[in-house]
Amino acid sequence: xxxxxxxxxxxxxxxxxxxxxxxxxxxxxxxxxxxxxxxxxxxxxxxxxxxxxxxxxxxxxxxxxxxxxxxxxxxxxxxxxxxxxxxxxxxxxxxxxxxxxxxxxxxxxxxxxxxxxxxxxxxxxxxxxxxxxxxxxxxxxxxxxxxxxxxxxxxxxxxxxxxxxxxxxxxxxxxxxxxxxxxxxxxxxxxxxxxxxxxxxxxxxxxxxxxxxxxxxxxxxxxxxxxxxxxxxxxxxxxxxxxxxxxxxxxxxxxxxxxxxxxxxxxxxxxxxxxxxxxxxxxxxxxxxxxxxxxxxxxxxxxxxxxxxxxxxxxxxxxxxxxxxxxxxxxxx
Ligand code: HEC
Ligand code: HEC
Numbered sequence: 001x002x003x004x005x006x007x008x009x010x011x012x013x014x015x016x017x018x019x020x021x022x023x024x025x026x027x028x029x030x031x032x033x034x035x036x037x038x039x040x041x042x043x044x045x046x047x048x049x050x051x052x053x054x055x056x057x058x059x060x061x062x063x064x065x066x067x068x069x070x071x072x073x074x075x076x077x078x079x080x081x082x083x084x085x086x087x088x089x090x091x092x093x094x095x096x097x098x099x100x101x102x103x104x105x106x107x108x109x110x111x112x113x114x115x116x117x118x119x120x121x122x123x124x125x126x127x128x129x130x131x132x133x134x135x136x137x138x139x140x141x142x143x144x145x146x147x148x149x150x151x152x153x154x155x156x157x158x159x160x161x162x163x164x165x166x167x168x169x170x171x172x173x174x175x176x177x178x179x180x181x182x183x184x185x186x187x188x189x190x191x192x193x194x195x196x197x198x199x200x201x202x203x204x205x206x207x208x209x210x211x212x213x214x215x216x217x218x219x220x221x222x223x224x225x226x227x228x229x230x231x232x233x234x235x236x237x238x239x240x241x242x243x244x245x246x247x248x249x250x251x252x253x254x255x256x257x258x259x260x261x262x263x264x265x266x267x268x269x270x271x272x273x274x275x276x277x278x279x280x281x282x283x284x285x286x287x288x289x290x291x292x293x294x295x296x297x298x299x300x301x302x303x304x305x306x307x308x309x310x311x312x313x314x315x316x317x318x319x320x321x322x323x324x325x326x327x328x329x330x331x332x333x
Contacts, residue, residue, distance in 0.1 A: 036298075038318065040216045041290035042147040043119070043197040061231040073229055078105035082112045083231050088178055092170035094163075102162035104155055106171055111232040114178040118219050118236070118287040119152045119200035124178035125333070129277040131172040133304050135160050142302035146295055152200055180333035182283035184219070184236045186326065192218045192239045199228060201287075213241050215319055217286045217326060238286055240326035248327025251320060261311045264324075272331060277305075283333025286325040293321045 051074075058067035064083040073081045078097030091107060098105035106123075110116045114124030123131065137143050138160035145153040163171075194208035195218060202220050218239040221227035226234045252264040252272065267278050274280035281289065295301035297313040316324070 037146055038216070038290055038294060038321075040202065040218060041287045041294065042150060043200055043202055043287075044147060044149045045151070045197055045200055059229055061226055061229055061233075063233070064231075068229075076104045076108050077101075078108065080105045080107045080112065081230050082107075083229075084113065084233065087232070088113050089174070092174050094167040094171055095174050098159070099162070099167070103159045103167070106159075106175075108230070109152060109156070110175070111230065113181065113232045114175045115181055115183060115232055116285065116288070117201070117227070117234075118285045119150070120156070121288050122180065122284050122333075123175040125180040125274075126176055126279050127274060127277045128172040128176040130279050131175055132168055133277070135163060135168050135172070137301075137303040139163070142306075143295070144300060145291070146298065146300045150200070180280065180283060182329075182333045183233055184238045184283075184285070184329055185222075186238045186240055186245065186330040188242045188245060188326075189213060189239050190242055192216075193220075195220060198224070201227070213239060215241065215322055217241075217290070217322060217329075219285060219287050219329075236285075238326075238329050240286070240329075241322065244323040244326040245330050246327075247320075247323035248325070251324050252327065256312065256315065264312070267308065272328060273333070280333065281328045282331035284328065286329040289325040289328055290321060293325070297321075 052070065054070040056069055059070065059073065060067055061083050066083055066085070068081045068083075076098070077100045080096055082091075082096075091112060093099075094103065095106045096112075098108070109120045110123050114122060116122035116124075134143070138157050141157075143153075144157070147153070190213060191210040192213045193204040194211050195202040196205040196208075197203075202218055203224050204220060218237075220237055220239075222235040222237055255261060255263050264281070265272060267275060268281050269275035269278070272280070272282040292301065293313055293316070296306060296309045297316065299310075313321075
């Protein structure tokens with residue numbers, strides 16, 4: 001067989017130009033998104049395997065007398081599994097069941113007690129005005145997220161776009177009425193378990209060893225089964241770099257740009273539990289907080305009052321952000 005003729009040099013250079021052009025076209029959006037993202041805060045599930053069949057057996061979680069079957073636990077349009085019905089008031093229909101086909105039940109992802117999970121957000125006790133404002137931001141495409149493959153974000157956006165005004169009111173009133181709680185234990189360390197991604201979160205890889213934490217936070221459910229069963233009291237371990245909590249504590253009281261940009265505590269409250277319509281930061285998931293700070297810094301997250309945050313995050317480094325969210329996660333909510 002004769003080898004293929006080598007292409008003429010001018011063809012190579014045209015191909016080279018086209019390739020450079022194609023790279024150039026891609027370079028801008030990539031630089032703003034995937035390339036610089038802290039991967040630990042944006043875990044992307046591997047393609048789904050086969051769903052586990054429901055054998056009808058009753059599933060339990062600790063400190064609850066309620067039981068559900070696997071089918072009931074995986075029902076995105078509700079009623080959502082409510083393991084601890086005594087810990088919250090009655091849920092409005094939109095929160096407990098959603099409105100098929102486009103609005104999934106809020107409490108499926110954010111949980112009936114509003115504690116949320118690392119891949120979404122805790123909503124308990126946020127100001128109703130802030131919840132309304134953010135639902136509008138999702139509706140207007142102002143919170144696309146930096147990682148387009150994150151399905152929970154996509155579903156949040158689709159759901160928000162289909163919400164009616166009375167539904168927004170009911171959901172905002174419900175979640176803002178809840179008392180916030182935190183189920184995380186923050187641990188400063190130099191080494192962490194090697195992890196894999198399942199259920200949109202990091203979880204220790206079976207049989208894997210340890211590795212250096214580097215400039216990362218590893219937030220992982222203590223009991224993956226409880227997490228998968230959507231127990232609203234699932235505890236998490238949050239591994240953070242040594243010294244980061246103290247560094248974060250110093251950063252929240254510092255002004256920036258020669259005093260022209262106020263400190264975090266000026267706007268988010270002296271204990272970072274929120275002030276007026278400015279949201280609580282204390283005791284929230286570090287993965288969630290890191291995504292918000294990253295998206296606010298790159299401009300991916302927009303909204304009615306993001307201009308107040310832009311000068312704050314503009315000059316913060318990735319190491320600053322890790323320290324800030326390590327400290328914030330360690331606080332009582
Ligand atoms: C499929 C899962 C899912 C469902 C269902 C869902 N959300 Fe969300 N929600 C998310 C995710 C994911 C985020 C965080 C996006 C990010 O990281 O920026 C979020 C964020 C939010 C935020 C912003 C919180 C903040 O402090 O920034 C609000 C408010 C919110 N959701 C309200 C609701 C309401 C109300 C409903 C029901 C109508 C609902 N969500 C249903 C996944 C969901
Ligand atoms: C000048 C007032 C101001 C200062 C200072 C400020 N923030 Fe904010 N922050 C806001 C406002 C307003 C929002 C809501 C932005 C929006 O509408 O999307 C916000 C949102 C946030 C969010 C997203 C929360 C959520 O629920 O989605 C995080 C995280 C955050 N700020 C962290 C910080 C940290 C950390 C600092 C200090 C380094 C800080 N902020 C300083 C006003 C401020």
